[in-house]
Amino acid sequence: MSARGLLGLYRATFSLLLIIASVQTLAAEPAASHAGPLAATEILGALLLLARRTQTLALVLLLASFAGAQLLAARQGVWPTRFAHCAASVLLIVLLEGALAGTGARPRAARDSEARPR
Numbered sequence: 001m002s003a004r005g006l007l008g009l010y011r012a013t014f015s016l017l018l019i020i021a022s023v024q025t026l027a028a029e030p031a032a033s034h035a036g037p038l039a040a041t042e043i044l045g046a047l048l049l050l051a052r053r054t055q056t057l058a059l060v061l062l063l064a065s066f067a068g069a070q071l072l073a074a075r076q077g078v079w080p081t082r083f084a085h086c087a088a089s090v091l092l093i094v095l096l097e098g099a100l101a102g103t104g105a106r107p108r109a110a111r112d113s114e115a116r117p118r
Contacts, residue, residue, distance in 0.1 A: 011093050018046040041065040055094050062090045
């Protein structure tokens with residue numbers, strides 16, 4: 001499998017797991033808590049992350065959501081690492097996508113059309 005294919009698989013898997021975790025949070029937390037808007041933002045960000053065109057917006061939403069969740073956790077006296085892990089994963093996905101695009105890791109047809117003299 002190619003690097004782009006592996007990244008696509010990781011992107012889809014990460015987004016699916018993030019959506020599942022956020023739905024679980026919505027189901028477990030009272031409606032009045034701050035966790036609801038954060039979980040909804042995570043779901044939106046995970047959906048946006050699935051498309052390369054909207055991954056930058058997804059990055060912003062998800063990093064803001066993870067920072068907010070970390071602040072809420074800190075107010076409760078706990079410091080879970082899962083939010084840092086999720087933030088690192090989102091950064092990996094977006095930065096690796098950019099690195100692959102910058103190195104010419106595009107579909108063969110696109111590379112071939114650029115190589116032909118005009």
